[in-house]
Amino acid sequence: MPRYAQLVIGPAGSGKSTYCSKLATHCETIKRQVQVINLDPAAENFDYPVHADVRDLIQVDDAMEDTSLNFGPNGGLVFCMEYLANNFDWLHEQLDEHEDDFFLFDCPGQIELYTHIPVMKQLVGKLQSWDFRVCAVFLLDAQFLVDAAKFVSGSLTALSTMVNLEIPHINILTKMDLLNKSAKKHIDRYLEPELSTLLLEEFQDEEFGPKFQSLNKAMAQLLDDFSLVHFVPLDYSDEENINDVLIQIDMTIQYGEDMEPKEMRDPIEPDGDEDPGGVDSGYD
Numbered sequence: 200m201p202r203y204a205q206l207v208i209g210p211a212g213s214g215k216s217t218y219c220s221k222l223a224t225h226c227e228t229i230k231r232q233v234q235v236i237n238l239d240p241a242a243e244n245f246d247y248p249v250h251a252d253v254r255d256l257i258q259v260d261d262a263m264e265d266t267s268l269n270f271g272p273n274g275g276l277v278f279c280m281e282y283l284a285n286n287f288d289w290l291h292e293q294l295d296e297h298e299d300d301f302f303l304f305d306c307p308g309q310i311e312l313y314t315h316i317p318v319m320k321q322l323v324g325k326l327q328s329w330d331f332r333v334c335a336v337f338l339l340d341a342q343f344l345v346d347a348a349k350f351v352s353g354s355l356t357a358l359s360t361m362v363n364l365e366i367p368h369i370n371i372l373t374k375m376d377l378l379n380k381s382a383k384k385h386i387d388r389y390l391e392p393e394l395s396t397l398l399l400e401e402f403q404d405e406e407f408g409p410k411f412q413s414l415n416k417a418m419a420q421l422l423d424d425f426s427l428v429h430f431v432p433l434d435y436s437d438e439e440n441i442n443d444v445l446i447q448i449d450m451t452i453q454y455g456e457d458m459e460p461k462e463m464r465d466p467i468e469p470d471g472d473e474d475p476g477g478v479d480s481g482y483d
């Protein structure tokens with residue numbers, strides 16, 4: 200039976216660990232099995248129950264304190280992820296099999312890992328070789344909606360991650376609750392944007408000069424040509440919104456398609472096979 204995984208990725212501070220925590224709580228509420236694995240060797244704070252933690256294998260401080268390596272925080276993190284890639288057996292041991300296995304991988308926020316360093320691609324390959332169906336959940340802070348150039352930059356990062364990882368991919372806008380009323384009103388135009396049109400409207404004030412505008416227009420045209428990037432907003436205060444996002448992810452990885460149908464217990468049947476004894480069935 201295949202197993203399922205979400206790689207929770209995105210820029211630093213975009214809300215990956217929060218997403219894992221909120222989704223784990225939501226799944227607990229709807230009585231669905233989910234395990235969260237921390238893959239961030241520099242993680243300091245997360246509040247989900249962790250099933251496995253890469254820091255048990257290597258921590259970013261190990262790489263920084265090693266005087267023969269002499270790494271700073273960024274080099275140290277890349278070193279740790281490459282160390283993980285050389286020790287995938289460790290990860291395999293952590294992924295013990297349960298029924299309905301569904302794992303969330305809380306990944307580091309260094310964007311190079313998704314755009315041009317091969318580690319995450321290697322991780323995807325490994326997971327697939329262990330019969331996992333893997334989906335990338337790319338999170339972007341909704342503050343990227345406040346101006347079109349930022350949005351182009353966020354969308355390009357999403358696009359390069361998509362084409363690099365080559366797995367089913369969902370882009371999510373986090374921190375929706377922090378947007379003010381007018382930004383919320385504005386949001387529809389960004390969710391399935393026709394970026395080139397959007398930019399024509401938004402760059403009227405020529406704030407950054409003609410070169411910056413032409414660069415953004417060219418990038419927006421590229422995004423339009425690929426026509427792959429669109430965003431789903433996520434507001435944790437709305438359970439239905441969380442559920443809709445989960446359904447979309449389930450569909451992309453065909454979660455549940457191979458599962459045996461579970462037998463529903465008849466709610467009026469007493470537990471067990473034996474005579475219920477003192478329970479009055481109501482029939483003589």
Ligand SMILES: Nc1nc2c(ncn2[C@@H]2O[C@H](COP(=O)(O)OP(=O)(O)OP(=O)(O)O)[C@@H](O)[C@H]2O)c(=O)[nH]1
Pocket residue numbers: 210211212213214215216217218239306307308309373374375376377433434435
């Ligand atoms: N209001 C609000 N705050 C959020 C939301 N998601 C995340 N945050 C906050 O944003 C900050 C960063 O969130 P994290 O979940 O740690 O982000 P991360 O992507 O895991 O960060 P790194 O692991 O450092 O890359 C924390 O203070 C969170 O409480 C959200 O949807 N709404």
Ligand SMILES: [Mg+2]
Pocket residue numbers: 215216217239242305306
């Ligand atoms: Mg985190």
